Amino acid sequence: MxxxxxxxxxxxxxxxxxxxxxxxxxxxxxxxxxxxxxxxxxxxxxxxxxxxxxxxxxxxxxxxxxxxxxxxxxxxxxxxxxxxxxxxxxxxxxxxxxxxxxLDIPLITELTLLNPDEPITQIERAQAEHELKDAVRRLVQSLDRPHTFAALKGSLLREIHHWLLMGRHGEGVRQLGLPDSHVRRIARAVTLIRSDYTQTLSVTRLATAAGMSRSAFHQHFRTATTLSPLQFQKQLRLIEARRLLQAGGLTASRAAFEVGYESISQFTREYSRLFGLPPGKDRLAARRR
CATH class of the missing domain: 2.60.120.10 (Jelly Rolls)
Incomplete structure (x- = not known):
């Protein structure tokens, strides 16, 4: 298979x-x-x-x-x-x-609420892995058959998410489907950072979006993402700036301002620390590649 x-x-x-x-x-x-x-x-x-x-x-x-x-x-x-x-x-x-x-989070929520949280045996988990790969195979094979793909893609995606919940990744996937889990709460804050990453976002605003106290939010955010909220936003800005430099042809200063930096020297320093090269040299290296 x-x-x-x-x-x-x-x-x-x-x-x-x-x-x-x-x-x-x-x-x-x-x-x-x-x-x-x-x-x-x-x-x-x-x-x-x-x-x-x-x-x-x-x-x-x-x-x-x-x-x-x-x-x-x-x-x-x-x-x-x-x-x-x-x-x-x-x-x-x-x-x-x-x-x-x-992953389709609303679909995971629906399937999580449909399926009782009962222990799954190792044999069942192994079977779920087999079924998961088979469902992905059928989805990919249908790409060359537009009518079949249009008719079956929804049911195949639903099947893939079901087997994910039943397999060895089930617990991690299930946490995404629980409306009040820490993972879902932090995801709400991450969504806010992604949409407003060029703006200054206070921890209070992010904690409120997650429905947590500031201290609990800091703890659970770092557990979920391995970073503080400020570090997360910084990485998001730098990754987007790199995309603009390499694909959009912007200058380093224009890219810095586009993603919310006010200091070019700070942008260059943090960009070099993350990617190993200053913005201009990194763009030239990308063009050579």
Whole structure:
């Protein structure tokens, strides 16, 4: 089954893949990845998603924890987390191949409330992993059949989320579905930071959005994201500034002002600390690549 999924992704991405290695499909939130060589380190703030690695190897650091994902592994990002990642095993003959699916939080909430929180045996969890990959395989294979895809995509996404709840990632996914869980409360604050990241946001405003006291908010925010709210906003600004520099062709000073910085020297210092190069040199390096 995994081989069938691998072949489906390999076939679909052979002609569809973009320069960055990502194939955005007609289903929002479903991305296929194909990279023919090891990559450099990339910073990103990742929304809740499931990633199935089918070929090659990817190294991902979240906070102080480092993970390596190889063929057959599944990675769950259960909250809006800053990640540092790079593909470490890939070649033209055997490119890195993966499937990424953004999680549908309202759907998880619905399925969480439908399913009682009963213990799941190891045998059941193993079966859920098998069924999850089979559902992803059928979803990817339907991309080449528009009528079938239009008819089945909703039920297949629902099935994928169901098996996620039943599998080894179930507890982390379930926390996303509980309306009053700490994960969901922090997610409300993260949504506010994402929408207003260029503005100065007080901790009081963020804590209010999360429905927590300031002290509880600080504690749970760091637990969920590995960063303080200020650090989180700073990384979001710098990652967006880098995107503007490399894709939008802006100058460093214009990019800094676009994301909310008032001091160019502070922007340059913090940009260099995060990405290893000052903005101008980093943009030139990206153009050479």
């Amino acid at each position: 995994t081989d069938d999924l691998l072949q489906a992704v390999e076939r679909y991405t052979r002609t569809q893949v973009a320069a960055d290695g990502l194939t955005q499909t007609s289903l929002p939130g479903l991305t296929l990845v194909r990279t023919p060589a090891p990559s450099k380190l990339e910073h990103a703030l990742v929304r809740p998603l499931l990633c199935l690695v089918l070929q090659g190897c990817k190294q991902v650091s979240i906070g102080t924890t480092e993970h390596r994902f190889t063929a057959g592994d599944s990675m769950l990002v259960s909250s809006n987390l800053p990640t540092l990642s790079r593909i470490v095993v890939a070649s033209a003959a055997a490119p890195y191949l993966a499937v990424a699916i953004e």
